[in-house]
Amino acid sequence: MQSPSQSTTGKTTDAVTPRAIILGLVFVLAVNLWISTSEYTVHASRMQLSYFPLALLAGYLLVILTNGLAGRFFTANVLSRSELLTILIMGLVGTSIPTSGITGFLMGTLASIYYFATPENQWASYLHPHIPDWSVPTNSHHEMTWFFEGLPAGQRIPYAAWIGPIGWWMLLLIALAAVFFAITVILRRQWVQNERLIYPLASVGATISEKSPENILPDAFRGAHFWSGVGISFGVICWNILTYFWPLVPKIPIAGKWIVFVRNFPRINTRINFLTAGFAYFANLNILFSIWTFFVVFFWLENGILNRIGYAITAPPNISSSDTEVAAWQGFGALALLIFWNLWTAREHIKSVFTKAFGIGEAEDGDELLTYRTAVFCLIGGLLFIWGFFTQLGMQAQLLIFLLPALIINYLSMARIVSESGLVYMRTTLAEQYAALYSVGTRGLAPSNMGGLSLTYGLVSQGKGIFATPFAHIAKLAEYISSHRKRLILAIFLVIVVGTLADIFFTLQLGYRHGAYNFNVYPFSSAGPLAYNATVGQMRSPFGIGWDRLVVFAIGAGLMTLLTILHYRIPWWPFHPIAFPIAFSWSTQLAIFSIFLVWGIKAILLRVGGVMLYRKWQPFFLGILAGYAIAVTLSFVVDLIWFSGQGHTVHAW
Numbered sequence: 001m002q003s004p005s006q007s008t009t010g011k012t013t014d015a016v017t018p019r020a021i022i023l024g025l026v027f028v029l030a031v032n033l034w035i036s037t038s039e040y041t042v043h044a045s046r047m048q049l050s051y052f053p054l055a056l057l058a059g060y061l062l063v064i065l066t067n068g069l070a071g072r073f074f075t076a077n078v079l080s081r082s083e084l085l086t087i088l089i090m091g092l093v094g095t096s097i098p099t100s101g102i103t104g105f106l107m108g109t110l111a112s113i114y115y116f117a118t119p120e121n122q123w124a125s126y127l128h129p130h131i132p133d134w135s136v137p138t139n140s141h142h143e144m145t146w147f148f149e150g151l152p153a154g155q156r157i158p159y160a161a162w163i164g165p166i167g168w169w170m171l172l173l174i175a176l177a178a179v180f181f182a183i184t185v186i187l188r189r190q191w192v193q194n195e196r197l198i199y200p201l202a203s204v205g206a207t208i209s210e211k212s213p214e215n216i217l218p219d220a221f222r223g224a225h226f227w228s229g230v231g232i233s234f235g236v237i238c239w240n241i242l243t244y245f246w247p248l249v250p251k252i253p254i255a256g257k258w259i260v261f262v263r264n265f266p267r268i269n270t271r272i273n274f275l276t277a278g279f280a281y282f283a284n285l286n287i288l289f290s291i292w293t294f295f296v297v298f299f300w301l302e303n304g305i306l307n308r309i310g311y312a313i314t315a316p317p318n319i320s321s322s323d324t325e326v327a328a329w330q331g332f333g334a335l336a337l338l339i340f341w342n343l344w345t346a347r348e349h350i351k352s353v354f355t356k357a358f359g360i361g362e363a364e365d366g367d368e369l370l371t372y373r374t375a376v377f378c379l380i381g382g383l384l385f386i387w388g389f390f391t392q393l394g395m396q397a398q399l400l401i402f403l404l405p406a407l408i409i410n411y412l413s414m415a416r417i418v419s420e421s422g423l424v425y426m427r428t429t430l431a432e433q434y435a436a437l438y439s440v441g442t443r444g445l446a447p448s449n450m451g452g453l454s455l456t457y458g459l460v461s462q463g464k465g466i467f468a469t470p471f472a473h474i475a476k477l478a479e480y481i482s483s484h485r486k487r488l489i490l491a492i493f494l495v496i497v498v499g500t501l502a503d504i505f506f507t508l509q510l511g512y513r514h515g516a517y518n519f520n521v522y523p524f525s526s527a528g529p530l531a532y533n534a535t536v537g538q539m540r541s542p543f544g545i546g547w548d549r550l551v552v553f554a555i556g557a558g559l560m561t562l563l564t565i566l567h568y569r570i571p572w573w574p575f576h577p578i579a580f581p582i583a584f585s586w587s588t589q590l591a592i593f594s595i596f597l598v599w600g601i602k603a604i605l606l607r608v609g610g611v612m613l614y615r616k617w618q619p620f621f622l623g624i625l626a627g628y629a630i631a632v633t634l635s636f637v638v639d640l641i642w643f644s645g646q647g648h649t650v651h652a653w
Contacts, residue, residue: 015483020083021491027087028094028499031059033506034636035098040510040519044639044647045632046100049462050275050424051469052201053095054651057275058629060088064208068216082481084209089477089488092205092470094495100462102173103503104523109458110165111516112528114139115148121529126536130394130451134168137161147508148524150515157512166504169458170497172389176459177467177496179382180411184471185368185375186353190346191419192476200282200422202476208622209480220619221626229623230630233274237631237650241638244648256593265304266323269590275424275651276591278625280598281618283422285606288599290579291421295592298559299327299583313548319460319530322429322584329549331429331584332406333556335413338581341564342416369478369488393452402439403453406432413581414465415472420578425587425653427463438546442538450539457531467496556581590653 035047035055047055064084071078079087097103113136117123137143143161151157191197211218220226242249256271280288303324306312313325322328343350355361357376365372383404390400410428417426433453442450459466474492478485510516516524563577582588588595605613632651639647 014080014082014481016086016481016485016487016491017083018487020079020086021090021487021494023079023083024087024090024491025494025498027059027063028090028495029502031055031091031095032098032499032503034059035095036503036506036510038636038647039099039521040507041514042636042639042644042647043520043649044636045649045651046653047632047651048095048099048101049653051418051426051464052092052204052275052279052424054275054629054632056091056095057625058633060091060205061208061626061629063087064211064218065216068211071213072216081209081211082483085206085477085480086488086491088205088209089474090491090495092473093467093492094499096464096467096470097496097499098503099521100523101464102459102461102466103500103507104521105461105527106169106458107504107507108516108523108525109455109528109531110136110169111144111147111524113455113532115144116529116532121533122536122540123532126447126539127451127454127532130448131455132393132452134164135393135452135455137165147511148515148517150518151512157508159508162504162508166501168389170500172386173466173500174496175382175385175389177471177492178378179386180415180466180468181471181492182370182375182379182382183412183468184415184475185370186350186372186379187342187346188368188475190349191416191472192479194346194349197419197476198282198284198422199419199473199476200279201418201424202473203282204279204622204625205473205477206480207618208626220622223619225617226619226623226626229620229625230627231623232627233624234627234631236274237628237635240650241631241635244638244643262304264307266300266589268300268592270593271590271653272597273425273591273594273653274624274628276594277598278621278628279422279424280595281602281621284420284576285599285602286574287421287576287579288595288602289574290576291423291582291588292592292596292599293575294579294583295588297583298330298580299588303327313552319431319434319457319534321431321434321463322586323589325549326552327584328430328434329552330556330559331581332409332435333553333558334560334581334584335428336409336553337557337560337564338416338578339409339412341561369475369486390452390456393455394446394448395452396446396449398440399436399445399449399453402436403432403456406435406439409435410463411465411468414463415468417578417582418469419472419476421582423582423587423591425591426582427585427587428465429581429584429586431457431460431463433457433460437538438543438549441544441546442542443544445542447539450535454532454535457527460527587653 035053038044038047045054047053067079067084095101113123113127113131117128138161139145141158143158146152146155146158207220208218210220236252236254240251243251254272256269258267258269260267303326306326315325322331352361352363353372354376356363356365357373363372368375370378387400387404390403395403410432414426414428417423433456474488478488519525560577560580563575563580566573567575567577602614605617635648635650
């Protein structure tokens with residue numbers, strides 16, 4: 001195996017190069033174009049929902065293959081491993097932008113406030129007076145009507161209606177990125193070196209980027225195990241593609257179905273997701289075991305018993321939260337404790353970072369992407385801008401003192417969980433807006449608070465934490481690059497700005513050409529109306545502090561505290577506390593069967609042959625990932641040619 005500092009070609013050059021940044025930006029734009037096309041017009045697979053999006057995996061495999069072939073003929077110009085990793089790093093950030101990442105939810109929410117307003121929903125009475133003109137595009141001349149329904153003949157796309165609002169929200173996105181990039185730099189040494197998190201997603205990315213000079217494919221893509229994995233996932237999807245043309249062909253039922261095993265107990269999905277399975281194999285066995293155990297005990301059994309005895313908390317409309325309020329608030333309490341514990345254990349390191357930033361300490365920051373001084377001031381400046389932005393939306397301090405901490409808990413906890421567990425799908429149990437509202441109550445809030453807060457649902461983005469998780473993995477992948485690593489800052493900035501603006505432009509083109517409502521996707525058909533209807537309902541029926549929810553929150557935090565103490569104090573304790581909040585996430589309901597299968601396979605391999613047998617089977621699961629990515633790409637091509645507009649969703653959650 002090559003060392004981290006060795007390039008793909010065997011040369012010692014290991015740097016972030018200008019050509020890698022340019023190629024990375026082109027790569028991001030191409031992949032994002034594919035993601036939006038697949039979801040909005042072809043109506044095929046949803047390529048963006050995971051933390052390592054399938055479109056990114058497929059596109060990156062194509063880059064690796066092309067680079068390997070080029071190496072046979074143009075050895076001098078072949079990309080080094082560090083350049084490939086630069087492209088991957090930019091891809092991880094860039095593919096968090098389109099459709100269900102940022103632009104879909106943001107544009108869908110902002111455009112909905114006037115278009116979907118009716119006398120029946122009373123948005124005009126309750127919300128419109130409290131929506132700042134600068135924050136949303138106008139519909140005074142049918143600009144949003146045309147966006148959702150298509151541009152009439154002879155009319156031009158009204159870009160002017162979007163420029164101002166998009167400009168302001170872009171500044172907010174940059175501030176959010178600055179805050180969480182700064183947090184990533186501040187915590188990198190603690191997570192990567194002190195706690196030695198395994199970062200399964202980054203590990204897979206680094207492994208498939210490693211290639212001996214004489215080979216075309218990565219070193220891990222060789223042998224019977226790898227090609228067996230390719231054959232299974234690729235074969236299953238290709239067989240199911242046959243059913244597109246011949247419905248009588250029996251379909252292999254990997255999509256699974258919802259099953260209720262016991263009446264009044266939560267349903268469980270039997271889906272087999274090859275993307276989940278492939279990455280889960282690289283996770284810690286103890287974490288996999290804890291996830292399905294806690295899911296059964298604390299989600300399935302607990303909620304089933306509560307349903308049987310008739311206890312329930314009235315649930316508001318579900319906006320990126322768990323199935324039940326008990327699960328949502330218990331899980332959020334666990335997430336809050338998770339972040340508190342992580343910051344507490346890192347307190348000495350954090351103290352050294354801040355003392356260094358203010359010139360009274362000597363912490364070493366030469367190997368960081370930012371100096372500690374820059375990181376700390378980016379953190380402070382970014383938080384001040386976010387506070388000011390939300391204030392201008394109409395929110396007051398009494399709401400913001402709960403909203404901002406809840407936002408940080410959600411974003412940072414997703415980064416921590418994915419970095420430690422390897423779950424490629426994960427989302428928070430409770431939207432930060434709901435956490436804030438029920439912590440302060442709405443009776444004492446001025447209407448402007450509710451109007452401004454309703455717009456922030458455009459940042460929920462499936463509860464994935466936007467940039468925080470990609471940034472955490474960048475911190476790990478950057479270790480494989482020894483020279484000019486700080487150029488990654490420019491690369492990331494270009495991806496965020498250019499990538500977001502390009503995807504917004506492309507979405508506007510598609511919207512005004514086909515009608516965004518015809519995309520038939522949640523961000524444009526339901527996300528905005530659900531958020532605004534919920535807000536109007538809260539304004540019409542104001543409530544006080546949700547003490548019942550806060551009690552459940554405290555129970556979740558208390559149980560997480562107990563599990564954390566047991567984990568660190570009792571050597572034989574078999575359960576990892578990070579699995580506790582994972583058990584309450586809606587995404588876990590969809591992934592639990594795949595997690596259970598992989599845990600069983602990995603447990604058997606380790607019991608029979610130990611670490612050596614486990615490593616021997618790693619190429620098999622890399623093959624599962626590669627074969628699945630290629631097959632889903634093939635399905636998209638088939639849909640594009642023969643079923644455009646009526647595609648088949650082979651891949652989603």
